Every structure is written in C-alpha cells, then in structure tokens.
Amino acid sequence: MNSKSLQEMTVLITGASRGIGAAIAERFASAGFRIVIHYLNSHEAANEVARACLAHHSEVMTIRADLRSKEQIVRMYEKLEQLGMLPDVLVNNAGIAHFGLLQDVKEEEWDELIGVNLKGMFLVTQTFMPAMIRQQYGRIINVSSIWGLSGASCEVIYSTTKGGMNAFTKALAKELAPSGVTVNAVAPGAVDTSMNSRLDPQEKEALAQEIPVGRFAHPDEIAALVYFLALPESGYITGQIISPNGGWHT
Template sequence: MNKPLSETTVLITGASRGIGAAVAERFASVGMRVVIHYLNAHEAANEVARACMAHGGQVLTVTADLRSREQLQRMHEKMQQHGMMPDILVNNAGVSHFGLLSDITEEDWDRVMDINLKGMFLCTQLFMPHMIRQKYGRIINVSSVWGISGASCEVVYSTAKGGVNAFTKSLAKELAPSGVTVNAVAPGVVETTMNDRLDADEQQALKSEIPLGRFAQPDEIASLVYFIALPESGYITGQIISPNGGWLT
C-alpha cells in the first residue's frame, strides 16, 4: 500500500497519558490522522488532541471501555462515520498490579487480565478486518519486559503481558498472508505515572540495575512504535522488541 501519510490513520488505545500520549503525538508530527482512545480521562485526552492538532493533522477522540464489545462497536461506528478506520492499531491501554500472589483477589486478577488481554483481543478483532480487506496493516501491542522475564510481586501483570507476547507471535503468523504485520514493544521501566508507587530510594535502586542508569522516556518508546509502523518495516513481524536500557539481554 502506498498511502500518503496524510491519509494514513492510527488508533492508539489508552492515549490520554504516558506512552500512549507520546505515541499519538509522534504519529501526528508526520501528518498522520490520529484517533485518541480513552476511558474516563476526558480532559487529558483533549489535551493530547490539542497537542496533536498543533501539527496540522486530523485528530479524533473516542471513548470506550475496552472490556465491552458493545462500547467498542459504538467507537468503531464513530470512526467509520468520520472516515478514520485505522491502518495502524496500537494496543497500548493497560493496567498493572503490585502485590504477592497470595494477596491478589479474583477481582484484581480479572481486572488486569480483562484490560491487558481481553481489551487487546476485542479491539484487534474489531479493526483487523479493515486491514485484511486492504491487504495492509500494522498491529503493535505494548507489552512489558516483565512479560519476558517475569517479576516477583507482579505475577498477574507479568502473566498478562506474557499473554500479549504469545498473542502477538500467533496473530503475526495468521495475518502475514494478508499483508498485516503484528509486533509487540516490551519496554523496561518508563518514566510514567504507572511507576508512582516507587519512592525515590526504590527508583534509584532500580536505576542502578539498568546498565544505562536511567528509566526510558515515553518519547523513546514512541519512536520505536513509529518505526515498526512504517511501510518500510514490512518484513518485521511476530517480534517482541524490548527497549530496556540493557537490563534484559
């Protein structure tokens, strides 16, 4: 497919802050049409939209609980009405949970699994037919280094992100004949509000374990997502790429 950037549409889930917001602005900076998904953070999503619009491209904000097929269907219809069906889908929305497995409730487990895995499944299933019909698409799932290595006191989160990685590898094989690539970006620790639970001493101790000696910035993760989404990255599929500062090699 040889669409101009100004006619290429990207949907980013969970784009009201952090990595998702950085990804949205990265795509907007080259003139792509950007769809910003959020759940409750209406004003934060509008702020990201304003930053994206400053680059001159078309921007749409949409809201849906990714665990609800009905709400996703309404989001799909809104995007169709605006002529903004995605050529690129970035499944970024996710939540973490810190605690011993013995203390995790069924509600905790279901919440992490539903948002990280079920939401990705429903969103992908809903939007991939458009990509298959046009014989072109990019699906990029935001995973975590913990989905590769596992982490003590983050069993449920590590399990969910391990599922994201398996989903990515399997779907890549399924969609390859249709010209759709599927990859995952599995960052190490990123400077986002998800890590606010760590105090200053804990953050410093964690940084000392990372060869580069620092956390990643959201923009650095966004740059990798953007690269994988490029037309010239069409031979990269089924990969779990982990920008982690040398922490995991």
C-alpha cells in the first residue's frame, strides 16, 4: 500500500522534452509530484520543460539516456537512486514514428523503431519495476497509439510497435498485480504535436473532419488521462488500453 503523499512521489517521463511528454510533466508538476524529465538529444527543450515545471514549485531534474542501451538506463537508475528519486510512477512515452509503404522500409528503419518504441520501453520497465515491487506500489503507464489498436496504412511498422506495447501492457499487468503495481496504456488518436508535422493544413483539416468531435486532441487532454491513471485511487484499473480519440475509433 502507498503511504506517500503526492508531493513525496516521483514520476519519470521518458521522451519528455516536447509534445505529450512535456504536457505530462507539467500536469504532474501542477500536482506537486517530483519530476524526472528524460531526453536523448533535445537538451535545451528539456530544460524549457523543466523551467515550466519549476514554476509549479515542484522538484525537477532532467536526465539524458539512450533507451536502446541497457548500460545507459542502469546509469540513469543509479543516479536517481543516489538522489532518492526512484520513480513511483513510470510513464513510457518516448517513441518515434515512421511513414511509408512497407515495401520501401529498410531493415535499419525497422530496427530503429523496434529499438526505441519496444526495446526502450522493455529495458526501462525492467530496470525500474523491481523498486516498485519492493515497496508494493507503483504505476506504469505506456503511451501507445490508436494505430496499435486499428492499424494504419503506410504506418505498418509504427502500428506494429504500438500493438506490441499494448500486448506488453496487458501481460505485465497480470504479472505485477499481486505486487500493487498497475500497468496501463493510453492510446491517443490524432494529437496536435510535432509528430503530425508531416501533414499540411489541408490534410489536417480533412483528418479532423473524420473525427466525430471535429478536431485533434490537445496534449494536455492526454496528460490528464495519464495523471488520472497514476493516482493511488486508480489502483483497481490495470491491464487497460484506453484510447482518447474523440470517437474516431470505438
């Protein structure tokens, strides 16, 4: 059982230097959580997110690691352990996209998406979940995609990684349930982030018209759901793939 207040709890968000990850960091900071912002290359962007979180008077740190490297993740763990900031909440948000016909996909592109979107999630979770098991409390929330549920033409390998993330979520939830650790995934529909920057204004408008609510989601709306799943009172929700998508996919 959790005996900590929210202000005593730490959340680690991977890939938190922009977009949904940045919104998640700010949402938790507004509630007083201690925030760990992970990034790979976007040092200044991560610092900007950290400054936004500090404005909420939360304790904040940024940390760099290549999530495809077990060695770098272990170093990240050791640093957080030394600082007394091992996460009570882990948000596996880091991910990359790919658009193109499957027949044109190069092997190295496949390896890169699997490496970041699946291997990275696996390594981070495997490294940090034992501490949650020891304290008999934890929240693991994986940021998936609507395409992991329905699939998307010209995004086959991206859809594959998100489908794998969903299966990982369901299976691990059963494994960790006796330890007081929940595992859920949030699978957003179209969100107004840089990941959709390949779409021109006309394409965005056409896509928005397919969505019953008539618009893309704002990152803050996704962050609100992630935050809810992280709360102590959400302990009976586990193994779920929840898709905030404006009615686009039901």
